[in-house]
Amino acid sequence: MLDGLSSSLKDALKKLAGKTVIDRAAVDELVKDLQRALISSDVNVKLVMELSKSVRTRSLEEEPPKGMTVREHVLRIVYQELVRLVWASTDVKLEPQTILMAGLQGSGKTTTTAKLARFFQKKGMKVGVICADTFRPGAFDQISTLCTKIHVPCYGNPQEKDALKITREGLAALKEQELIIVDTQGRHALEADLIREIIDLNLLTKATHRWLVIDAALGQMASEQARRFHEAINIDGVIITKMDGTAKGGGALSAVAETRSGIAFIGSGETIEDLERFDPDGFISRLLGMGDLKALMEKANEAIRPEDVNVDAMMKGKFTLRDMYKQLEALNKMGPLKQIMGMLPLGNMELPEGVYDVTSTKMVRYRIIMDSMTPGELDDPSLINSSRMQRIAHGAGASPDEVRELLKYYKMMQRTLKGLRGASGGKFNMQRLMKRFSGMQ
Amino acid sequence: MFGGLREKLQAARSRLGSSIQTVITSPAADAEKTGASNTSAPAPEKQSVPPVTPEITVKPTIVDKFKVLLIERELIVSEKDVSDALSELEMTLLESDVALPVTDAIIAHVKKSLVGKHRKIGESVDSLVVGALRDALLDVLGSGFDLQAYIRSHPRPVKILFTGVNGTGKTTTVAKIGSYLKKQGFSVVIGAGDTYRAGAIEQIGVHAERLGIKIIQHPEGGDPSAVLFDTVQYATSHKIDVVLADTAGRFHNKANLMSQLDKIKRVMKPDLVVYVDEAVAGNDAVTRAAEFDKTVGADAVVLTKADMDSRGGAAISIAHTIGKPLMFIGTGQSYDDIAPFEPAGVVGELLGDA
């Protein structure tokens, strides 16, 4: 059903494709689907409403930049609004510091503590861990087992019930280490004593960072919980755990919005190595239930399906009108041709200005004209003499000049492709290029 | 636990009530304008007071008009009448973590029972709406699960396998249920089936020791099926009433871990598979419950961490998705923080008339 949802968002996006005028109804529909997608990813409902309101207003009021289709325009706004929320990437510096871990019961603090220790250790830092969880049975066994695996000193005492005392002792015991991570017991907003405890731990450790560890599956209460933690210890980063499951992390996003912090790391598995830096594009794509950001940003790989573009034939020098049309269609779906070409690694190769000038309206005309060509003509446009041209124009309700223009454009594209082949030393790979292009961040 | 949801539902409920009331009162206004004389039913006095002396008469209140209509008319509710209120209800459910598809289903249900029907109004409008909501929620939540009754009526040992994704509270729940059953006079043995996670064996070991419950453990890294098989053997030979089998947390999208669970199931042949999730989970609750139910089955559900929030939509999401009864609610980290789930009570509480 989630697939159904994301496909409905995609459908709504499709409706905007090729549009050159902003269609209020289509935008409304898109906004509604956007809301549903975000809510089913657990983004706070109020936040979703604010966000979709500004997407709607901006989509309708802002003038789309020149050369940008309506669909791209709206998508860009959706993307910008979402990125705005997660944008602040938490600064992770390789210098002496203390990190205080905080979060709800079972969110993944202890596992993440070990992952972080490993992360900084690999960066060449001397890391130490303090087990300030005096409550959970086996807490010290858990963290000390993990630390032993990576040869990181771990201070703790399962007999001691006072977390502050352990931490104080731990800070002294580990003073040789450059970076200290303090693992704490799980707690939630309504547990006043425990909130008090973490405030004290923060004061005691003078922590450089106070990171809130949030389970990717946490629902609507994420904002509220985050607010309480933020009030208590001024959260300056969120870590989203368990992203290897199917949860979308919308709750964590809401916590980020609530704390005005950023996402420091992502937990993506149970082992010590399963820690990733945050990638906004990937995260947002998942949130929206879309395959990847390429799709979102409309420069989708999907737009260039291999079956649509016969790259091999093109590269072998066989480039028919049919190929050209598919190519145009694919490129048109991806966004302004000029922008895309500008991003391709073609060195300083000059492309004829006219290559960029095919609008979607023109493409419709081209399609109609091509529809009245014979299969032979489509495969081999050199067959088209003046009498054939007359016939084609007549059949398409076009002027011979329009047919000529199409053929001229075709020749230009053909030349351009030859140039591309030359430029890449014969090893030009369209798909690889496109992939590379869409992987750009 | 559901306090927040209750407040919100009450707001939505009164909104629904008032929108239906609008429907009812407006024809009354019409009737007044046209003389209100074509209906043959005996009109109450206040309505029949001639309009010549309005100053000295107490004007009929909304309630009075309403009473008239209760006698004279049937109520026909149109979709338009309730659409605002229903979208408010929809918001309320979503904000309470009822997953989107489940919310859709509930709204559809409520709508269906309100819209388009001719209804004799014998009681208040309020109870009409509450009735529709109650039906929908009871429908979704089903009936609870009486574990004691189940154990009493089945051959011993009754073997219970606990499953769920990482960190939801399986181990703590095993300890709580062990304590609960022990207090009810049952003998219990725990199997330390999480041989994977660091500190897991120690964790359940400490719980068992504190509770004075026998535990069967193998070293870390061992085959979980083997530990649990041994646990069942132990229970059989010692005439223990109940086997509680803890397992490592695992995600439903990891085929190897799920097939390990399947193997555990084949080896220990549990009587009950209990799926444990947390009350604070959002929409993913639906996806993972469905997957666990599909791959290893689930006979009952325990929802933990209900003390963290006051909403609890996950209960509704999961029950709706897999149609399995909710057995217990976990409400904290102490052994006594567990309560049998009683749907009627919860729904009553939600709707504010328990």
Ligand SMILES: Nc1nc2c(ncn2[C@@H]2O[C@H](COP(=O)(O)OP(=O)(O)OP(=O)(O)O)[C@@H](O)[C@H]2O)c(=O)[nH]1
């Ligand atoms: N698959 C997966 N599991 C994770 C991840 N992070 C943590 N876990 C698992 O989640 C469960 C809970 O993790 P812990 O690290 O014990 O959580 P915690 O926040 O320390 O728990 P408390 O101390 O009890 O509050 C364990 O089973 C971990 O292995 C992750 O990124 N992916």
Ligand SMILES: Nc1nc2c(ncn2[C@@H]2O[C@H](COP(=O)(O)OP(=O)(O)OP(=O)(O)O)[C@@H](O)[C@H]2O)c(=O)[nH]1
């Ligand atoms: N507040 C609260 N915390 C709970 C509840 N149930 C469990 N916890 C806490 O949640 C954390 C994780 O619980 P566990 O029992 O270790 O969870 P688990 O499912 O066995 O975890 P893994 O085996 O690592 O997958 C612990 O800190 C528990 O004390 C509850 O009902 N309320």
Ligand SMILES: [Mg+2]
């Ligand atoms: Mg911990």
Ligand SMILES: [Mg+2]
């Ligand atoms: Mg466990």
